[in-house]
Amino acid sequence: MSLAPPDSDERLFLRIVEAGSLKAAAAQLGSDPSSVSRRLAALETRLGQQLVRRSTRGSKPTEAGARYYEGLAQLVAQQDALEAAVAGGRDEPQGRLHVTAPPEFGVRFVVPVLEQLQRRYPALVVELALGTAFTNLAERGLDAAVRIGKLSDSSLRARKLGVVPRLLVASPAYLDAAGTPRSLAELPEHRVISYLTRSGVNRVRARTPRGDLREVEVRPVFTVNSISTLVRMVEGGAGINLAPRWAFADALAAGRVVALFEDHRFEAYPVQIVYPSRRYLPAKTRAFIESMADSLGRQPSLRQVRPGARRIGE
Structure with missing residues (x-):
C-alpha cells in the first residue's frame, strides 16, 4: 500500500471513523458530505470491502473496516513521525x-x-x-x-x-440511630446503599488484621450509578456504603462521615x-x-x- 498523503482517501477514512459520521468528518474538513461519501465509496470499491456502515445515527466501521482502521492508523502514525524526524522536528x-x-x-x-x-x-x-x-x-x-x-x-x-482502595463509610447520624456494626457479618442487618454495577452482585470482601478473608453478601436498599450522589446520601444518613477512598476523602477529613473497620483491608480495584x-x-x-x-x-x-x-x- 502506498503511503498516505494528507489529502488521501485513506486519511479521510480515518477521519470518518474518528468523527463518528460522514457529516461530522466533512464539517471538520470543510468539505461537502456528498464529496466525502463519494471518496469513501471509491476507497471501498478499490479494496473490495465495505468499510463503514452508514445510518442516520452515524457511521461505524464494519469488521473489515475496524481491522483496516487499526493497521492504517499505525502506518499513518509511523509516517508522520518519520516525516517529522526527517524534517528536523520532534515527534x-x-x-x-x-x-x-x-x-x-x-x-x-x-x-x-x-x-x-x-x-x-x-x-x-x-x-x-x-x-x-x-x-x-x-x-x-x-x-x-x-x-x-x-x-x-x-x-x-x-x-x-x-489502585482504587475502598472503605466502608457511614455518617455519625446514621450510626447514632442504627448502631455501629461490630463485625462484617452484621452488615446485612443495616441499610446499605451501593453503586449500581452491571453484574448486580453486591459483596463486601475484606482481609481481617490476621489476614483472613471475609466475604458478606448484602442487599442494598438503594443503588445508583453516581458517586457524587452516594456521597451526598451517606453524608445525609441514608446508610452504609462501600466506597472509593478518593470520593470520601474530604468528608472523612471534615468528620461528615466516619470509616468502619479501619483495621480491615477491603478489596481494591x-x-x-x-x-x-x-x-x-x-x-x-x-x-x-x-x-x-x-x-x-x-x-x-x-x-x-x-x-x-x-x-x-x-
Missing part, C-alpha cells in the same frame, strides 16, 4: 486525541491531565468521552480508555496506573489504561499514557494503605 503530540474514562473519576483525575497536556502541546486537540461502557476502541476511533476494575480478555494492551495493541503508538497516545501514570502515581488516595496506618485526610 510531538499533535492531532486529535480521543480517550474515554469513567464519569466522576474522569472529571477528578483525567481532565486535569488532559488540560495540562493540551496546553503543553497546542497542536493537540482533545476529545474526552465520559462513560463506563467498555466499547471497541476501533469502532469509536478511540486512542485509549481509562478503566477501573478487571478487564475482559481482548487484543488490547493494558497498563496499570494505580485496579486503575488501568487500555490502548490498541500496536508495535508503534502515536506520540499523542504515548504522552497521554505517561502523563496519566505520572499524575496518578502522585495521588495519595489511589494507593493501597496498610490497615490502621492512618486515616484519610491525615
Whole structure:
C-alpha cells in the first residue's frame, strides 16, 4: 500500500471513523458530505470491502473496516513521525486525541491531565468521552480508555496506573440511630446503599488484621450509578456504603462521615489504561499514557494503605 498523503482517501477514512459520521468528518474538513461519501465509496470499491456502515445515527466501521482502521492508523502514525524526524522536528503530540474514562473519576483525575497536556502541546486537540461502557476502541476511533476494575480478555494492551482502595463509610447520624456494626457479618442487618454495577452482585470482601478473608453478601436498599450522589446520601444518613477512598476523602477529613473497620483491608480495584495493541503508538497516545501514570502515581488516595496506618485526610 502506498503511503498516505494528507489529502488521501485513506486519511479521510480515518477521519470518518474518528468523527463518528460522514457529516461530522466533512464539517471538520470543510468539505461537502456528498464529496466525502463519494471518496469513501471509491476507497471501498478499490479494496473490495465495505468499510463503514452508514445510518442516520452515524457511521461505524464494519469488521473489515475496524481491522483496516487499526493497521492504517499505525502506518499513518509511523509516517508522520518519520516525516517529522526527517524534517528536523520532534515527534510531538499533535492531532486529535480521543480517550474515554469513567464519569466522576474522569472529571477528578483525567481532565486535569488532559488540560495540562493540551496546553503543553497546542497542536493537540482533545476529545474526552465520559462513560463506563467498555466499547471497541476501533469502532469509536478511540486512542485509549481509562478503566477501573478487571478487564475482559481482548487484543488490547493494558497498563496499570494505580489502585482504587475502598472503605466502608457511614455518617455519625446514621450510626447514632442504627448502631455501629461490630463485625462484617452484621452488615446485612443495616441499610446499605451501593453503586449500581452491571453484574448486580453486591459483596463486601475484606482481609481481617490476621489476614483472613471475609466475604458478606448484602442487599442494598438503594443503588445508583453516581458517586457524587452516594456521597451526598451517606453524608445525609441514608446508610452504609462501600466506597472509593478518593470520593470520601474530604468528608472523612471534615468528620461528615466516619470509616468502619479501619483495621480491615477491603478489596481494591485496579486503575488501568487500555490502548490498541500496536508495535508503534502515536506520540499523542504515548504522552497521554505517561502523563496519566505520572499524575496518578502522585495521588495519595489511589494507593493501597496498610490497615490502621492512618486515616484519610491525615
